[in-house]
Structure formats: structure tokens, C-alpha cells
Amino acid sequence: MSTVHAFDPFAPDSSEHTGGAVDGRSLVQGDYGFAVLDFELATAVLRDNRFINAALTLMEQFGITEGPVHDFRSKSVIMAEGKRHIRLRTPLARFMGPTTVEDIRAVLRGILDDIDPGRGASGPVDLNAAIAQKIPARIYCHLAGAPAEDAPLVARLSAGTLALLQRDPRLTDSILASYDELFTYLRALIARKREIGLGDDMLSFLIRQEDEGKLDSEELLSEATAMLEASSVNTAHQTGLVVWTLLRERDTWKRLRSDPSLIPAAVVEACRLYPRPGIVSKIASADIELADTVIPAGSDVHVAVWSANRDPERFENPDDFDLDRRRNQPLTFSTGLHGCLGQSLAKVEMEEVVRFLLDRYPEATVVDEGTDIGHGGGRWLVGSLAVELGPSVSKDIS
Ligand code: HEM
Known part of the structure; x- marks a missing residue:
């Protein structure tokens, strides 16, 4: 067996290993199952549909083995394979294409102007609470055609349900309660949309799919839930x-200010260095040979994205922030048929936040005291982000 047993990609000190293979091993094994560490093997696993999403197994490990939450997960787009996956994913992926996403840029600019975190602020502002936590839920509401006032509820339900990924069985009851609330919320929203008439939003699109017989009612709820x-x-x-x-890369920050067309590349490079979903977990659906090792069917196979993204064999000087990196395609959004369906939208959201700060607060700097950002369980976590915004500038760089 060509694996080493000592390396644990979930351990708090694991990121002391820069990235890529450990002692020449791309595949390692421990109590957690198997882990893939280098870019090439990680890409191969994520693109191999014999490795299926681990979310259902994770639920079962939490004791959620039946009932509506288990049903939702087993039927959701992330567990679907083959023709069914294509049927569930392709129309939604088309809806989430460039037209929808680019239209959202204008909406984002309006929301950022509206929530301007510097207005009335004296001293450092927590940009995590003031912007990062607010924007995605506001955008989901816009996308789904839900009232903007629902955004705090959406943010809470997304965090409450995806707490599953924390792998902490003490959270089982609160996860189940979050799903229960989420299903009730979406059922009511769907019913209200049918009552007042459909629009051009994502939920209306999914409802039309059901009306046309392309989705059944459970699949409609399941798609809407997965997206939320x-x-x-x-x-x-x-x-x-x-x-x-980006705020700590001052030379980059200055370059972005003079050339905003570099913002998308800067966002990708930051996502490479600090991927929030640092580990994407899969289950082997059959016995599979990988790096001269047979992975038995049913095994946990964890793709350590944080390690693959800093693989020195793939990324020169992997710990450096390099705005000019070529072929920069980190695995932060995964890859393959199950790669993140919302990645274009997420990138636009991050690009517009950066653009807003460059435009309005070009002198902004991070204040270490009051900033709580760390690496836990293989994931990067943001508790708070204290920023001295500096003077507000009204010049529009776009
Ligand atoms: C920066 C933010 C985001 C990150 C880092 C991220 C990352 C990921 C990752 C790692 C996966 C798992 C892929 C796999 O199993 O191989 C995934 C799947 C998915 N993501 Fe995202 N995501 C983000 C934002 C979003 C947004 C905004 C949406 C929707 C509005 C979204 C919708 C989805 C869906 C529906 C899937 C399942 C796709 C499938 O199984 O076919 N994500 N995402």
C-alpha cells in the first residue's frame, strides 16, 4: 500500500505543510479514511463520477437515516448521477449563465451603495458583519425572487443547514430544525409565487419546470433548497x-486601483490561497484503484483542496500571492460534473465587493486586533474582519 498514515488534513496544524504530496505521497490514509493532497490526483478524483458526494453519508453518520431531510438529500442534485443529474442540473446551470450573473452586477452595486459600511462609522468596521455576511443572502433573495427582508433568515438557514460540514454530531438537532424551517419557508414562497404570478427569477423558472413536467414537486423543493x-x-x-x-497585499491593491480589469484574477488567486471549503469529501461507490492503492467501496475520500491549491508541482512559489499567475484554475469551487453551480455568481459577488472597496475606500487597511480568521477542520473560517476604512472617496473607477 503506497499510503502514509500519519498525515491528517483536518488537523489544526496540517496547514504547516505547504501543499501537494507529503513525502512523495499524493494519497494518505488515517482514521478519517483517505485524503488526496496533490493537484493532479485531486483533479482526477473530483472528475471521476465513481466518487460520489459524501453529504448523504455524513447525514447518516449523524443518525439522520430517514425522514424529509434524508429524502431531500438523497434526491438532491448533489447526489444525482448520470441522466438524472443532467436533467436536474443543466436547466438550472443555463439559468445561472452569463446573462443572469451579469445582470446581478448592477444589483450588487446598488446594494453595496445602500449598505455602505463607512457611513457614520468612527474607527474600524467589521467588514465580515457589515458586508461579507450580508451580500450573499441579499443576492439569493434577488435571484430567487424573494423579498429583500428575508435576507437575514436566508443567511441563518444557509449557515444552520450547512453546519453539517462541521462534522459535529452535537449539531444534529439544530441542523434538522434548520432544514425544517427552510422547507416551510420555501414551500410558502413557492405557494405565494403561484398566487401572485411568476416572474423571471430562479424560483419562477423552477416552478415553470414543474408545470412543464420536467421536475416533480419534491424535485422543485429540493433544487430550491440546494440553491439556498x-x-x-x-x-x-x-x-x-x-x-x-487583498487588503494585506498592498502592491496588488494599488495595481487593482489603477487597473480594475485585474480584479477577477485577484479574486481567483485569493480563493486559491484561502479556500473556504478546504476539503471536498467524496465516497468511493466501488473498489477504485488510485495511486497504486485500491480504495475499497464505501471508503471516505477527502480531497484536500487547500493542499492541492498550493501544490508546488502545479503552482510555482505556491505560498506567494501572484496576480500574474498563468492557467490559474484552483479547485476552490471543485471541478467536474458536480463542480459548483453557483461559482460565476459567487465570483461576481466577490469582484463587486472588491471593486466597491477600491472605489470608495482605497486607503482601507486590516486591523489585526479585532480580526479573527483561522483554519479549522481543513476549512478557512472568518469570525470577524476589522478594517480601518480611511477617507471615503466618491470617484467611480468602473
Ligand atoms: C465562494 C462561494 C462558493 C464556494 C467556495 C462553493 C464551493 C462549492 C463546492 C466545493 C462544491 C462541491 C462540488 C463537488 O461536490 O465536487 C459546490 C457545489 C455546489 N454549489 Fe457552490 N460554492 C460557492 C457558492 C455557491 C453559490 C452562490 C451557489 C448558488 C447560488 C452554489 C451552488 C452550488 C450547488 C447547487 C452545488 C452542487 C452542484 C452539483 O452537485 O451538481 N454555490 N460548491
């Missing part, structure tokens, strides 16, 4: 991580 739970919490943390990274 995935929409907010990851984007909120990743936005905080991107802003934290």
Missing part, C-alpha cells in the same frame, strides 16, 4: 477571505 443552502454561508466566508487577502 449553498448560496450564502460559503460565499460569505470566501468574501471575507478575499478581502482580507
Whole structure:
């Protein structure tokens, strides 16, 4: 067996290992199952549909083995494979294409102007609370055609349901309660939309799919649920991580100010260095040979994205922030047929937050005291992000 047993990609000190293979091993094994550490093998696993999403198994490990939450997960787009996955995913992916996403830029600019965190502020502002936590839920509401006032509820439900990924069985009751509340919320929203008439939003699009017989009513709820739970919490943390990274890269910050067309590349590079979903977990659906090792069917296979994204074999000087990196395609949003369906939207959200800060608060700097950002269980987490905004400038750089 060509694996080493000592390395644990979930351990708090694991990120002391820069990235890539450990002692020449791309695949390691421990109490957690198997873990993939380098970019090439990570990409291969994420693109191999014999490795299925671990979310259902995770629920079962929490004791959620039946009932509506288990049913939702087993039927959701992330567990679907083959033709059914294509049927559930393709129309939604088309809806989430460039037209929808680019239209959202204008909406984002309006929301950022509206919540301007510097207005009336004296002293450092927590940009995590003031921007990062607010934007994704507001955008979900816009996307789904829900009232903007629902945003705090959406943010809470996304965090409450995806708490599953914390792998803490003490959270089982609160996760179940969050799903219960989420289903009730979406059922009421769907019913209200049918009553007042459909629009051009995502939920109306899904309702039409049901009316046309392309989805059944459970699938409609399941698609809407998958989009809600995935929409907010990851984007909120990743936005905080991107802003934290770019504000500390002062030379980059100055370059972005003089050339905003570099903002998308800067967002991708920050996502490479600090990926919120640092580990994407899969289950082997059959015995699978990987790096000269047979992975038995049913095994947990954790793709350590944080390690693959800093693999020195793939990324030169992997710990450096490099705005000019070529072929910069980190695995932060995964890859393959199940790669993140909302990644274009999430990137636009982060780009517009960065653009807003460059435009309005070009002198903004991170204040270490009051900033709480760390690495836990393989994931990057943002508790708070204290920023001295500096003078407000009204010049529009776009
Ligand atoms: C920065 C924010 C985000 C990050 C880092 C992220 C990351 C991910 C990752 C790692 C996966 C798992 C892929 C796999 O199993 O291989 C995923 C799946 C998914 N994401 Fe995202 N995501 C983000 C934002 C969003 C947003 C805003 C939405 C929707 C509005 C979304 C919708 C989805 C959906 C529906 C899936 C399941 C796709 C499938 O299984 O076919 N995500 N995302």
C-alpha cells in the first residue's frame, strides 16, 4: 500500500505543510479514511463520477437515516448521477449563465451603495458583519425572487443547514430544525409565487419546470433548497477571505486601483490561497484503484483542496500571492460534473465587493486586533474582519 498514515488534513496544524504530496505521497490514509493532497490526483478524483458526494453519508453518520431531510438529500442534485443529474442540473446551470450573473452586477452595486459600511462609522468596521455576511443572502433573495427582508433568515438557514460540514454530531438537532424551517419557508414562497404570478427569477423558472413536467414537486423543493443552502454561508466566508487577502497585499491593491480589469484574477488567486471549503469529501461507490492503492467501496475520500491549491508541482512559489499567475484554475469551487453551480455568481459577488472597496475606500487597511480568521477542520473560517476604512472617496473607477 503506497499510503502514509500519519498525515491528517483536518488537523489544526496540517496547514504547516505547504501543499501537494507529503513525502512523495499524493494519497494518505488515517482514521478519517483517505485524503488526496496533490493537484493532479485531486483533479482526477473530483472528475471521476465513481466518487460520489459524501453529504448523504455524513447525514447518516449523524443518525439522520430517514425522514424529509434524508429524502431531500438523497434526491438532491448533489447526489444525482448520470441522466438524472443532467436533467436536474443543466436547466438550472443555463439559468445561472452569463446573462443572469451579469445582470446581478448592477444589483450588487446598488446594494453595496445602500449598505455602505463607512457611513457614520468612527474607527474600524467589521467588514465580515457589515458586508461579507450580508451580500450573499441579499443576492439569493434577488435571484430567487424573494423579498429583500428575508435576507437575514436566508443567511441563518444557509449557515444552520450547512453546519453539517462541521462534522459535529452535537449539531444534529439544530441542523434538522434548520432544514425544517427552510422547507416551510420555501414551500410558502413557492405557494405565494403561484398566487401572485411568476416572474423571471430562479424560483419562477423552477416552478415553470414543474408545470412543464420536467421536475416533480419534491424535485422543485429540493433544487430550491440546494440553491439556498449553498448560496450564502460559503460565499460569505470566501468574501471575507478575499478581502482580507487583498487588503494585506498592498502592491496588488494599488495595481487593482489603477487597473480594475485585474480584479477577477485577484479574486481567483485569493480563493486559491484561502479556500473556504478546504476539503471536498467524496465516497468511493466501488473498489477504485488510485495511486497504486485500491480504495475499497464505501471508503471516505477527502480531497484536500487547500493542499492541492498550493501544490508546488502545479503552482510555482505556491505560498506567494501572484496576480500574474498563468492557467490559474484552483479547485476552490471543485471541478467536474458536480463542480459548483453557483461559482460565476459567487465570483461576481466577490469582484463587486472588491471593486466597491477600491472605489470608495482605497486607503482601507486590516486591523489585526479585532480580526479573527483561522483554519479549522481543513476549512478557512472568518469570525470577524476589522478594517480601518480611511477617507471615503466618491470617484467611480468602473
Ligand atoms: C465562494 C462561494 C462558493 C464556494 C467556495 C462553493 C464551493 C462549492 C463546492 C466545493 C462544491 C462541491 C462540488 C463537488 O461536490 O465536487 C459546490 C457545489 C455546489 N454549489 Fe457552490 N460554492 C460557492 C457558492 C455557491 C453559490 C452562490 C451557489 C448558488 C447560488 C452554489 C451552488 C452550488 C450547488 C447547487 C452545488 C452542487 C452542484 C452539483 O452537485 O451538481 N454555490 N460548491
